[in-house]
Amino acid sequence: MHQFISVTFSLLVITGLRVSVQAGETRPERSISRHYISELTVTNGGRWGSWGHKEMCPTGTYAAGFSLKVDSAPYAQTNDITALNGIRLHCIDNYRRSLNQYHEYSTVRSEVGSWGRWTDIKWCPSGFLRGFALLVEKPQNTGDNKAANNIAFVCSGGAVLIGSGTNWGEYGAWSKTCEGKGICGIKTRIEEPQGSGDDTALNDVTMFCCS
Template sequence: MHHFFSMMFSLLAIIGHVSGRPAERRYERSIDRPYRSELTVSNGMNWGSWGYKSMCPSGRYAAGFSLRVEGSVGGGDDTALNGIRLYCVDRPGSRDYNSIESDVGSWGEWTDVKWCHSGFLTSFQLRVESSQGDGDDTAANNIKFTCTGGFVLEGDGTNWGNWGDWSPTCMGKGICGIKTRIEPPQGRGDDTALNNVRMFCCD
C-alpha cells in the first residue's frame, strides 16, 4: 500500500512539472520586513478598519495577484471586491512562489492569478464606488497594477464606480507587502467588504 501511494505521489509530481504551473511553497510571512516606501491612493472608502500588514518573505517581491470577488447578486446586497492576494517570487519569471494577503471579506470567489510578463508589481490603481446614500454601497470594486517596464494588469473585479489616480511608483525593486481596509459583516445592514488598500515596496 505504501508503495502504491509513493507511485501516485511521483505521478502527480510529474504531471505538475509537465503542466508548467507555478508551484506554491509555504514560506514564513515576513511581518516585520523593512520597506522603503508605502503606496496609497486617494479614492479609497473609509468603512471598516485596517487589517494587519502582510509582507513577502525577505528577498521576494510580488509578481502576480488574484482577487476575491462577489459578482452581482441582483436585488441583494452587493459587496464586489472582498480580497487581494499577492504572489511573491525571488526573481522575475520564477515558478517558485508563495502567496500573502491581509484581511479579506466574507464573500465571493478567488479569481485566476495574473502575472507580470517580466519584473514585479510597482504601482496600483483602485476602482471605487462612492457612497450611494440610501442605496447599495460596494466601495472598492477592482484593481490594476503596473509591472516593471510599464505593462498593466487589470483584475477581474466588478464595474461599479470609477478608476482613481494611480499610486506613486515603488521606490525599490517592487511591491513586497499589503494592508487592506475591510468592513466586517453588517448583519441586516449594508455590506461593503474591501474599502481601501496600501502597498509596501522593498529594496
C-alpha cells in the same frame, strides 16, 4: 479618466500569463517584520471598516502577480453585492522572475471580506508590481454600497494588469511608483459583516515597497 481607461485596455494584450489559483500555490508565508522603504496609497479608497494587519513577502521576494476575491453574480448575496473582498500578492525572487518560473512562489494577503471567490493569478510579463490604482464606487445615498470594486497594477516593464473585479465606480489616480525593486507587502481596510445592514467588504489598500 477616459485616458486611463483607453491606456489600460490597449495594454490588455500584454497583461501577462494567467495561472490557476490552485495550481502550484504554496503555503502563505507571513513576514510582518520585513524592512520596507516606502508605502503606496491612493486617495479614493472607501471610508468604511478598519485596517487589518500588514503582511510582507518573504525576504528576497517581491510581488510579481496578484489575484482577487470577488463577490459578484451569480454567487453574490441577494441585493447586497460586496464586490472586491480580498487581494493576494504572489511573490517570487529575482532569479525565478528572470526565468519566468512561476511554480515556486509565496502568497501573502492582509484581511479579506467574507464573500466571493478567488480569481486566477495575473502575472507581470516581466519585472514586479510597482504601483496601483483602485476602482471605487462613491457612497450611495440609497441602494447598495460596494466601495472598492477592482484594482489595476503597473509592472516594472510598463505593462498594466487589470484585475477581474466588478465595474461599478471609477478609477482614481495612480499611486506613486515604488522607488525600490517592487511591491513587497500589503495592508487592507475591511468592513466586517453588518448583519441586516449593507455590506461593503474591502474599502481601501496600502502597498509596501522594498529595495
